[in-house]
Amino acid sequence: MVRSAILTLAGTLFATQVVAQDAVPTPARSAQLVRMVRQDCGSCHGMRLTGGLGPSLAREALAGKNTEYLAAVITHGIPGTPMPPWSAMLSPSEAQWVAEQLLRGFPEEHRNSAP
Numbered sequence: 001m002v003r004s005a006i007l008t009l010a011g012t013l014f015a016t017q018v019v020a021q022d023a024v025p026t027p028a029r030s031a032q033l034v035r036m037v038r039q040d041c042g043s044c045h046g047m048r049l050t051g052g053l054g055p056s057l058a059r060e061a062l063a064g065k066n067t068e069y070l071a072a073v074i075t076h077g078i079p080g081t082p083m084p085p086w087s088a089m090l091s092p093s094e095a096q097w098v099a100e101q102l103l104r105g106f107p108e109e110h111r112n113s114a115p
């Protein structure tokens, strides 16, 4: 009895740690983040994120850059340029998630109301 309870607890702790490490937001929060990036970041980086006032954030344009760099730019902005810091809007793990998605090719926004 006690032994299986301990195993269950260990399993739960392990699962929690895996989620925290991978920095995966809930499906609802990822949908919000996708909308935010497409709209707020898109206002400078272009509706298709292929560049505007800010440079292209397309996968090809970011080739050779890493998640840590992109997450840091997103969190802190680039002082002296129009690129603002997003630390008030995005947790560190969310900034990392956005950076990972950009490197993979950012997902399209899914509108639930779409026919």
Ligand code: HEC
Pocket: 037, 040, 041, 042, 043, 044, 045, 053, 054, 055, 057, 061, 062, 065, 070, 073, 074, 078, 081, 082, 083, 084, 086, 098
């Ligand atoms: C007010 C305009 C503006 C907004 C809004 C904005 N950016 Fe930027 N961003 C810029 C500009 C301008 C640069 C280039 C700065 C420079 O280096 O001259 C930049 C640079 C970047 C870079 C570095 C690109 C590279 O190739 O090194 C990343 C990554 C980035 N932005 C991501 C984002 C994300 C993600 C968002 C939304 C959460 C966002 N930006 C919102 C203006 C903006």
